[in-house]
Amino acid sequence: MVNAIExxxxxxxxxxxxxxxxxxxxxxxxxxxxxxxxxxxRLLCWAGAQAALLLLVLLPLLAxxxxxxxxxxxxxxxxxxxxxxxxxxxxxxxxxxxxRLRWYIVTDRSLRIRAGLWSVSETTMTFANIxxxxxxxxxxxxxxxxxxxxxxxxxxxxxxxxGASPTHLARFAGIDNAEALRDLLLARLKHYRDSGLGxxxxxxxxxxxxxxxxxxxxxxxxxxxxxxxxxx
Amino acid sequence: xxxxxxxxxxxxRPTENLFTYYVxxxxxxxxxxxxxxxxLYFRHHTMRxxxxxxxxxxxxxxxxxxxxxxxxxxxxxxHLRSNAIERWLGLARIEIQTASGSSSAEMVLExxxxxxxxxxxxYDRMRGASTPTADPNASLAAILHEIxxxxxxxxxxxxxxxxxxxxxx
Numbered sequence: 001m002v003n004a005i006e007x008x009x010x011x012x013x014x015x016x017x018x019x020x021x022x023x024x025x026x027x028x029x030x031x032x033x034x035x036x037x038x039x040x041x042r043l044l045c046w047a048g049a050q051a052a053l054l055l056l057v058l059l060p061l062l063a064x065x066x067x068x069x070x071x072x073x074x075x076x077x078x079x080x081x082x083x084x085x086x087x088x089x090x091x092x093x094x095x096x097x098x099x100r101l102r103w104y105i106v107t108d109r110s111l112r113i114r115a116g117l118w119s120v121s122e123t124t125m126t127f128a129n130i131x132x133x134x135x136x137x138x139x140x141x142x143x144x145x146x147x148x149x150x151x152x153x154x155x156x157x158x159x160x161x162x163g164a165s166p167t168h169l170a171r172f173a174g175i176d177n178a179e180a181l182r183d184l185l186l187a188r189l190k191h192y193r194d195s196g197l198g199x200x201x202x203x204x205x206x207x208x209x210x211x212x213x214x215x216x217x218x219x220x221x222x223x224x225x226x227x228x229x230x231x232x
Numbered sequence: 233x234x235x236x237x238x239x240x241x242x243x244x245r246p247t248e249n250l251f252t253y254y255v256x257x258x259x260x261x262x263x264x265x266x267x268x269x270x271x272l273y274f275r276h277h278t279m280r281x282x283x284x285x286x287x288x289x290x291x292x293x294x295x296x297x298x299x300x301x302x303x304x305x306x307x308x309x310x311h312l313r314s315n316a317i318e319r320w321l322g323l324a325r326i327e328i329q330t331a332s333g334s335s336s337a338e339m340v341l342e343x344x345x346x347x348x349x350x351x352x353x354x355y356d357r358m359r360g361a362s363t364p365t366a367d368p369n370a371s372l373a374a375i376l377h378e379i380x381x382x383x384x385x386x387x388x389x390x391x392x393x394x395x396x397x398x399x400x401x
Contacts, residue, residue, distance in 0.1 A: 014319035020348070022355055109361055120319070122312040124351065128360020129308045153308040154331035167329050167337060168308060192360060211376035218383040225391045 006097065015101065019114040022124055024107025030184075034102050035176030037144040042095040042174075044140065050088055058084060104172050106181070108188060111151065113170050123170050128192045129153045133185060135178050147178035151185070233285035239346075240283050240353055246343025249321045251276045256317060281341070288328075290339060300339050304357030306330045311337070312351050326351055 021029050061077050068074070097117045105112040110126040131154050137147035149172040175181060235241060254272035261268045274294050282289040287303040308331050314324035324347035327337035344350045355361050 013316040016319070023352075023361065110355070119313060119315045122351075123309060124312075124355055125309040126355075126358050126360035129358075153329065155308055155329055155333070155335075167311070167327070167335055170309070208370075208373040208376060211373040211380065215376050215380040215383065218380045218387070222383050222387040222390075225387045 006093070006100075009093070009097070013118065015117065015120060019103050019105065019112060019122055021105045022107055022110045022112050024109045028106075028108035030106040032104050032175070032177070034099060034104075034174040035144075035146050037146050037176060038174030039096075039099045041141060041144050041146055042099055046091060046095045049091075053084070102173070104175065106184070111170055111185075113172065115173075125151065125153055125170050127185070127188050130185070130189060133182055135182060137178075141174070145176050146174045147176075148173050149175060149178045149181055235285045236283045237353065240350065243283060243344070244281055246276060246279050246281075247323070247345055249323055250343030253318060253321050253323055276343075279343070288339065288341075290341070302328065302330055302339055304354065305359055307354060307358045310351055310354055310358070312347060314347075323347070326354070328354065 021031065058081065061080060065074060065077050065081075069077075094117065098115070101115065101117055101120075103112075103114040105114075109128075110124060112122065112124045114120070114122045131152050134150040134152070135147050136150070141147060151170045151172075153168050155168040172178070172181065251273075254276055255269070258265055258269040258272050275292050278294055279292040280290070287301060287306075289299065289301045291297070291299040308329045311327040311329070312324055313327060318324060323343060326341040326344060326347055328339040328341070330338045332338055341347075341350065
């Protein structure tokens with residue numbers, strides 16, 4: 001039943017299927033989801049917000065209704081009370097789908113994060129552009145074994161206003177392998193000696209072409225050494 | 233520099249669907265409709281793209297003209313975003329970030345016929361996307377280097393006081 005409603009909603013909102021991974025070396029692809037406890041964490045946050053709403057808005061409204069106010073005010077209050085279970089249901093589904101519609105992809109060169117239900121966002125960032133990594137976890141998240149890993153690229157600060165989509169930032173929210181992922185990203189970052197700003201990454205210290213030229217010079221020198229007269 | 237693929241290099245105008253979306257957006261600002269609709273109309277009808285081998289040029293506006301030029305190599309991150317209405321119309325925004333100071337996207341490509349393909353094209357041209365982390369010929373280079381060392385040893389064994397390595401400069 002719940003799944004059927006969700007499928008209907010996903011079709012209605014035209015939510016695209018699972019994201020395609022960015023180009024990278026085969027075998028380096030790592031696709032994972034938020035930790036299982038992330039769903040419990042979202043549920044706890046939702047329950048907390050609902051409890052606060054109940055205490056701060058609903059109970060005062062009920063108290064108002066019991067005092068038998070003007071019929072117009074009473075009607076308005078009843079309407080608000082009836083809206084409460086509706087919004088609770090709506091936000092519950094929003095939490096569920098936020099957990100389900102979340103993909104994290106890491107290849108040897110880049111990362112991609114897909115999230116969102118109404119507004120779908122797919123962020124792609126190459127490791128060559130990464131500036132810093134940051135792990136944050138609140139006490140509740142810590143108890144659930146979760147953490148957020150934030151990866152920043154160079155540029156303007158993240159807008160603090162609510163609802164603004166973060167830019168210059170890729171956020172692995174609620175993952176249960178933050179430390180391991182950080183180590184993996186750091187290991188892959190090491191391949192870029194000029195990670196962050198700068199020009200294109202330098203080529204490897206010894207290219208095949210340079211080695212071939214060295215071999216050519218050495219062969220010529222050998223011939224010159226063996227037959228000095230034929231050397232041109 | 234490799235030129236952009238024909239499907240992208242020939243792209244100069246946003247799709248008509250973008251204008252449909254703009255009309256819906258203007259309708260959402262109900263009281264301000266007489267102002268927003270003409271603004272968005274001119275935005276759509278003056279919007280031009282140019283995808284050169286080095287970068288993107290985007291321009292729009294009549295009274296207040298805007299023109300943005302950025303190089304593929306300077307792209308920091310790419311966000312492919314869409315809300316449900318845009319998806320119904322087959323649209324998506326490609327927000328491109330460079331390392332400049334603003335916290336909003338430096339360039340937002342709208343009304344691209346195939347947004348996912350465009351995103352993949354931009355990703356290909358980004359720093360660090362197409363440059364492999366290790367030289368694929370690294371092992372070949374190492375072998376060549378070893379052969380050269382063998383040759384040098386051979387030459388030195390033949391003529392211990394032989395000529396220098398580069399007799400012809």
